[in-house]
Amino acid sequence: xxxxxxxxxxxxxxxxxxxxxxxxxxxxxxxxxxxxxxxxxxxxxxxxxxxxxxxxxxxxxxxxxxxxxxxxxxxxxxxxxxxxxxxxxxxxxxxxxxxxxxxxxxxxxxxxxxxxxxxxxxxxxxxxxxx
Numbered sequence: 001x002x003x004x005x006x007x008x009x010x011x012x013x014x015x016x017x018x019x020x021x022x023x024x025x026x027x028x029x030x031x032x033x034x035x036x037x038x039x040x041x042x043x044x045x046x047x048x049x050x051x052x053x054x055x056x057x058x059x060x061x062x063x064x065x066x067x068x069x070x071x072x073x074x075x076x077x078x079x080x081x082x083x084x085x086x087x088x089x090x091x092x093x094x095x096x097x098x099x100x101x102x103x104x105x106x107x108x109x110x111x112x113x114x115x116x117x118x119x120x121x122x123x124x125x126x127x128x129x130x131x
Contacts (some may be wrong), residue, residue: 015104022097029090033083035061037072058085 040053057072059080072080109117 012104014109015100015107019097019100019104022093022100024089026090026093026097031079031083032087032090033059033061034087035059035084037081037084084106 025131036059036092038059039055039061041056042053043050043052045051057074058069058081059072060067060069062068107115
């Protein structure tokens with residue numbers, strides 16, 4: 001029979017507060033659209049002159065393994081831009097939340113586990129370069 005040994009360690013209050021603050025910030029994001037907003041202009045020759053058309057704004061995103069692009073009109077641009085920024089902010093917050101949760105997980109481990117997995121529980125430092 002296999003017995004597991006768990007020691008209860010508390011997450012530090014500062015980690016708990018930062019995680020709660022991140023969740024609150026995530027909850028305050030009211031609109032999100034996945035993708036990237038870009039601007040394009042077109043140049044074409046007509047009667048010996050180069051004409052510039054645009055700018056045109058495109059919303060680009062991957063859906064079901066395919067790149068999907070859609071032109072965004074001037075009346076929709078501000079809303080779409082804010083929603084794309086909302087998604088980018090959500091991703092940043094989610095990444096930070098995952099880092100803090102992993103840090104808290106390592107902090108709760110017993111000293112034996114920490115020692116065994118110490119290279120995972122600490123940030124790695126860059127290797128010295130060979131000259």
